[in-house]
Amino acid sequence: MAIIISGRGMALVILVLSYILFYVFMYLGRKGREIPVRTLPPMAAIPEGIGRAAEMGRPVMFTPGIAGDLNDPTQGPQVLAAISILGYIARECAKTGVKLDVFMPIPTALPLTEETLRTAYMAEGKPEEFSPDMIHFIAEQSPYLTAVLGYFQRERPATNFLIGGFYYESVVMGEAGNAIGAFQIGGTANIHQMPFLVATCDYMLLAEELYAAGASISKDPDILGCLRGEDIMKFILVALMIIGFLLGLARVDALIKALGW
Amino acid sequence: MSEVLRREVVYLVTAIITIIMFVEFFFIGTWSVAEELRTWAIIIANIALGLGAVRLLAEHVRNIQRRRAGVWSFSIWLIILFVVMFLSGLAGYAAKHDPSSNPVYNWLFKWPYTSLGQTLYAITGFYIFSAAYRAFRARNIDAALLLIAGCFVILTNATVGEVIWSGIPVIGRWFLDYGQVPGMRCFLIVAAFGMLAYGFRALLGRERGFYGEVAGE
Numbered sequence: 001m002a003i004i005i006s007g008r009g010m011a012l013v014i015l016v017l018s019y020i021l022f023y024v025f026m027y028l029g030r031k032g033r034e035i036p037v038r039t040l041p042p043m044a045a046i047p048e049g050i051g052r053a054a055e056m057g058r059p060v061m062f063t064p065g066i067a068g069d070l071n072d073p074t075q076g077p078q079v080l081a082a083i084s085i086l087g088y089i090a091r092e093c094a095k096t097g098v099k100l101d102v103f104m105p106i107p108t109a110l111p112l113t114e115e116t117l118r119t120a121y122m123a124e125g126k127p128e129e130f131s132p133d134m135i136h137f138i139a140e141q142s143p144y145l146t147a148v149l150g151y152f153q154r155e156r157p158a159t160n161f162l163i164g165g166f167y168y169e170s171v172v173m174g175e176a177g178n179a180i181g182a183f184q185i186g187g188t189a190n191i192h193q194m195p196f197l198v199a200t201c202d203y204m205l206l207a208e209e210l211y212a213a214g215a216s217i218s219k220d221p222d223i224l225g226c227l228r229g230e231d232i233m234k235f236i237l238v239a240l241m242i243i244g245f246l247l248g249l250a251r252v253d254a255l256i257k258a259l260g261w
Numbered sequence: 262m263s264e265v266l267r268r269e270v271v272y273l274v275t276a277i278i279t280i281i282m283f284v285e286f287f288f289i290g291t292w293s294v295a296e297e298l299r300t301w302a303i304i305i306a307n308i309a310l311g312l313g314a315v316r317l318l319a320e321h322v323r324n325i326q327r328r329r330a331g332v333w334s335f336s337i338w339l340i341i342l343f344v345v346m347f348l349s350g351l352a353g354y355a356a357k358h359d360p361s362s363n364p365v366y367n368w369l370f371k372w373p374y375t376s377l378g379q380t381l382y383a384i385t386g387f388y389i390f391s392a393a394y395r396a397f398r399a400r401n402i403d404a405a406l407l408l409i410a411g412c413f414v415i416l417t418n419a420t421v422g423e424v425i426w427s428g429i430p431v432i433g434r435w436f437l438d439y440g441q442v443p444g445m446r447c448f449l450i451v452a453a454f455g456m457l458a459y460g461f462r463a464l465l466g467r468e469r470g471f472y473g474e475v476a477g478e
Binding site for chain 2: 002003004005008011012015018019022023026069070071074077080081083084085087107108110111116132133135136137138139141142145146150154168171172174175176178189191194195196198199200206207208209210211212214220222223226227229230233234237
C-alpha cells in the first residue's frame, strides 16, 4: 500500500539525503573539521557602508521588500534570512553610532525585527540607543514604496540595504538610491528581481548567498556544514542532469520515471 | 519563564509544526491538524496586521506631537485617511458584511488609491530604462556581452527589429528561450538548497537569526 503521495517520492528522497548530509557536515564542523568558505564581498562591504554613513553623518536604511509574508513558502525564508543579516548591520550601526532606519512592510515580521534590533543593541552594550521608532511599518506595496522614496529625498541615507524578497519595488528603490548617491547592497533569491538589484546595487547577495551570509560573518560551524552539504547535493544534481541528458539521447526514460515517483 | 526555557519552547514549537507540515506534504492521509495550523497562521497574521496598524498610528501621532520637519503634515493626512477608511469600511461591513458596499470606502479605494498605485507602477518603466542604461555600459567584456544580448532582446520585442534584419528576432528569442534559462534555473536550484539548509538549521534550533538572535552574540 502506497503511503507516499504520488510524484513526491523522489523529492522526499532528495530532502532526506540533503538533511543527512547537512547534519553530518554540521557534526564534523562542530568536531573541529575545517570547512573553508570564501568571504562574500557584500558581507565584507557592510562595515564599509556603515563607516561611510558615519563619516557623512547620514543614516543607514534597511528594507526586506514586500514580496510575501513570513508564511509564504518562498518569500518567508528570504525575509527571515534578511532579518538575520539585519542583526549584523544593527550591531555595526550600534558600534559606530550610526542611525538605522528599517522599513518593514511585513506585519508578521515586526516582532522578530524588533527583537533582533533590541538584541543587537544590547549585545553592543547600548540598549538605550534602541528605539522601536527605528522600525517603520507601512503595509501595501505602493504606500510602502512611496514612503521609502520620500525618506530617500528627505533623509538622503548614505547606505541602503535592499535585502530580502522583492518585487518591482527593487528597481524603483535601487534607482532612487542611486539618484541620491547612496552606497547600496542588495540581496534576493527572487530570480525575476536579481537583474534589477545587480544593475542598481554596488554589491549583491545572489540566491543561495542570501542564506549563507551568516557563515561569512560568524564562521558558525553549523552554517558552514550546511554549505558543504549543499555543495555535495549540487554535484549530485549536476551528475543526475548529465546522466539524464545521456539517457535522453539514447531514448531511455528510466531516470525520468524514477524522478516522477 | 527563564530566557533559556523560553528559547527551548520556541525551538520545540518550531520543530513540531515543521514535522507536521513535512508529514502532510509527503504522506497520504487526512491531516486536519496541518489545515488547522494554517488557519492559525492566517489568524496570527491578521493580529499582526492589527498590531502593525497600531504601530503605524503611534508613529505618526509622535511625528505630529514633535512637529517632525517635512513629515508631520503628511502624518495628519495619514491619520485622517486612516480613520475615514476604517470607519467607512466598518460601516460597509456592518450594513452588508462587505466593506466595499460603503460608497465612501469604495470611491476612496477605487479612484484615488488604485490610480495612485498604478501611477507608481507605471514609473517603473523609466526606472528600468535608467537601470538598463547603467548595466549596459560596456566597461568590460562581460558587460559588453550583456549589452549585445540586451540589444537583440530589445530589438526582438520592438517590432522594428524584424524590419532591420529578419534574423534579429530569431537570435533574440534564442537568448530568451535558451540563453538565459539554464542560468536562471541554476539560481533557482541553488536558492532552493539554500532555503532547505536554512529550514534545517531552524528546525534544529541552530539558525540564530530565525529566533531573533544576532551573530557574535
